[in-house]
Amino acid sequence: MVNPGIDEQPHDEAEALLPWYATGQLDAHDRAIVEDHLQSCLQCKQQLFLERRLVDEFGTLVPQVENGWARLRGSIVVPAQSRRAPLLQPLADLWRAATRPPVMGLVAAQAVFLLIAGSAFLSLERPQAPQYHALSSGAAPAQANMIVMFEGNTTEQQMRGALNLSGASLVGGPTAAGAYLLNVQPNERPHAIATLQSDRHVTLAQPIDGSSG
Amino acid sequence: MNLQGAIKALRAETARPAELGERELLARIQRRDIHAFERLYRIYQPRLARFLTHMLQRPQLVEEVLNDTMMVVWQGAANFRGDSKLSTWIFAIAYRKALKARRCWPDPIEDEALNSRPSAAPGADQQVQHQKLRDALVGAMARLSADHRAVVDLTYFHELGYREIAEIVGCPVDTVKTRMFHARRRLRQALPGDLADWV
Numbered sequence: 003m004v005n006p007g008i009d010e011q012p013h014d015e016a017e018a019l020l021p022w023y024a025t026g027q028l029d030a031h032d033r034a035i036v037e038d039h040l041q042s043c044l045q046c047k048q049q050l051f052l053e054r055r056l057v058d059e060f061g062t063l064v065p066q067v068e069n070g071w072a073r074l075r076g077s078i079v080v081p082a083q084s085r086r087a088p089l090l091q092p093l094a095d096l097w098r099a100a101t102r103p104p105v106m107g108l109v110a111a112q113a114v115f116l117l118i119a120g121s122a123f124l125s126l127e128r129p130q131a132p133q134y135h136a137l138s139s140g141a142a143p144a145q146a147n148m149i150v151m152f153e154g155n156t157t158e159q160q161m162r163g164a165l166n167l168s169g170a171s172l173v174g175g176p177t178a179a180g181a182y183l184l185n186v187q188p189n190e191r192p193h194a195i196a197t198l199q200s201d202r203h204v205t206l207a208q209p210i211d212g213s214s215g
Numbered sequence: 216m217n218l219q220g221a222i223k224a225l226r227a228e229t230a231r232p233a234e235l236g237e238r239e240l241l242a243r244i245q246r247r248d249i250h251a252f253e254r255l256y257r258i259y260q261p262r263l264a265r266f267l268t269h270m271l272q273r274p275q276l277v278e279e280v281l282n283d284t285m286m287v288v289w290q291g292a293a294n295f296r297g298d299s300k301l302s303t304w305i306f307a308i309a310y311r312k313a314l315k316a317r318r319c320w321p322d323p324i325e326d327e328a329l330n331s332r333p334s335a336a337p338g339a340d341q342q343v344q345h346q347k348l349r350d351a352l353v354g355a356m357a358r359l360s361a362d363h364r365a366v367v368d369l370t371y372f373h374e375l376g377y378r379e380i381a382e383i384v385g386c387p388v389d390t391v392k393t394r395m396f397h398a399r400r401r402l403r404q405a406l407p408g409d410l411a412d413w414v
């Protein structure tokens with residue numbers, strides 16, 4: 003018997019909870035058990051002082067450990083399409099995507115192709131460009147007004163779900179950089195971009211004609 | 216409300232936004248944002264370093280195990296479903312990594328002279344006494360088992376509740392209470408002087 007006149011079971015139960023009572027980590031039920039017991043147990047009152055002293059003392063034992071971020075960073079290979087810091091992130095993403103050699107090549111190829119295709123259109127005196135653009139046509143995605151990129155492990159079903167939600171149509175891709183070219187009505191584009199950007203599998207969703215969306 | 220109560224209330228209020236901020240960081244890490252990962256690393260490095268220092272008792276291993284832990288966070292971020300607090304998940308990884316490291320590197324031989332070593336820079340009596348108590352505490356911690364050290368550190372320094380500690384170390388809550396009970400008894404026995412010197 004530790005405390006004459008007091009049942010051992012409540013004493014043991016309250017004593018076991020004292021460390022967390024001292025740090026304020028007990029719920030109301032446990033706290034009531036301890037506080038009821040403290041009213042009549044001198045030993046636990048003294049023990050509580052010690053617990054609080056230990057909390058204070060432990061707080062002063064701060065080990066000196068070198069920050070090893072540089073070493074860890076050196077062992078991480080970041081996927082090429084990973085996002086940058088939030089500051090100016092959309093612009094940074096777009097710039098990075100646009101300045102990749104494969105994308106730059108694609109853009110240049112598209113420009114050349116458009117020039118040739120435009121000349122061909124004029125020479126054929128066709129009344130207007132077709133409204134429908136088949137993926138298999140191999141022609142440049144002249145109607146694309148958005149670009150989207152997905153994480154490398156995104157499944158076809160996940161891509162399809164994201165595109166369906168956005169309301170955008172696929173008109174090209176994947177490019178050598180893994181980007182897809184999309185078309186959406188101009189007035190619906192902000193919604194489409196916001197929808198895609200909120201998808202966890204999407205690493206980039208931006209307009210590609212320089213407007214804000 | 217006393218001062219201690221006010222501090223606890225303030226901590227509780229600030230903990231919620233911090234947890235939300237960490238969840239946002241994790242969402243970005245799931246998108247492989249290395250900058251978000253660096254921020255999370257810098258938030259957890261001091262806490263994990265402290266926890267692992269007590270667990271491992273080998274300072275030279277702490278950084279290695281800490282980085283192993285954070286590498287798992289980076290690689291497994293997509294697996295975190297939010298069933299527990301982010302800190303619980305990360306500390307649980309650290310705990311398992313530390314146990315694994317300890318299998319390769321058991322505790323060093325205890326420094327028997329620690330408690331009797333004279334202070335290198337004696338000052339006022341109170342400072343000397345305080346240093347003596349701290350040395351005793353460090354020595355007593357070193358003599359505890361790794362499991363006990365983990366529970367003591369998570370309780371006294373990280374101020375986690377016994378349920379969260381049970382999640383981290385993967386055992387029933389009664390086991391946490393029992394480990395803490397025995398650890399406290401060992402600490403008390405190891406401290407110089409009697410209870411009055413401490414309280």
